[in-house]
Amino acid sequence: MPELPEVETIKRDLKSLIVGRKILDVTTDTPKQVQPDVETVKKAVAGKKIKGLERQAKVLRINLVGEAGLAVHLKLTGRLLFRNKGERRDDWQHVTINLSGDKELRFCDLRKFGWVKLVTSSGWKEMKGEFGPEPGKDLDLEAFKKRLASTGRAVKVVIMDQKKISGVGNIYACDALYLAKIDPRRPAKELSKKEAERLFKAVLKVLKAGIKYRGASDQYYLDALGRKGHYQEHFLVYGRAGKGCFDCEGKVQRIVVGGRGTFWCPKCQK
């Protein structure tokens, strides 16, 4: 599912593909996914030139010349595909953004949980303010420790809390906790300084690997040109229930933490 590395990959690819193009039209067959509504969005963005792309956590914003912009959240099964106008419709294609040069940006989403939202520059600033700092950007070790120490919730739930830290979802949380050898159920504030430091480094490491391999396509994720990522070939524990741990003789187990499927090695993670 699209987390920080997947959305970052899309952002980087789209830069050279859509910046400088004009948005001509926006259409949808799932009005709920376009906010506030497709007519308002169309009026606000039609004729405007794309200035750049930004990402905060798992949200991508297409910045337009002026105040308007389109924020996109892919949730679990969203895709943003760059296609030629008139090309065969994509699976689960629900929002089509027509661009100059006979191109299209297509928002496709099997489960229809994702959204495309009209967000002004100030609205975007506000939205960004609701997210925690970004690993590898403005999240430093001290800020990370502080955030862990502030709560007794399970450490996995905390690192996936977008208000605390931006961009970590289920896949990278599982792999980071494995790499740091920490039991995902441990109360966050009970981690030692050493453990917090290990986890901090592990989070950075798995996100970096995720970006290096252009994201994880274990299920539906595809990049802007419809290509798969490769991080799934490097999963440490995620999705590997019943398979051997890479570090001991034990097997990877699946449990539920904070209501979400969690993969870990009970022998290695304490």
Next chain:
DNA sequence: AGCTGTACCTGCAGGC
């Protein structure tokens, strides 16, 4: 504040 439960939605696996 922070927990739990529920909703959103569809494809797929499992049971019979």
Next chain:
DNA sequence: TGCCTGCAGGTACAGC
């Protein structure tokens, strides 16, 4: 074969 049920999962929200 095919119907039916239940589950996955990021996030928001209601209610305790």
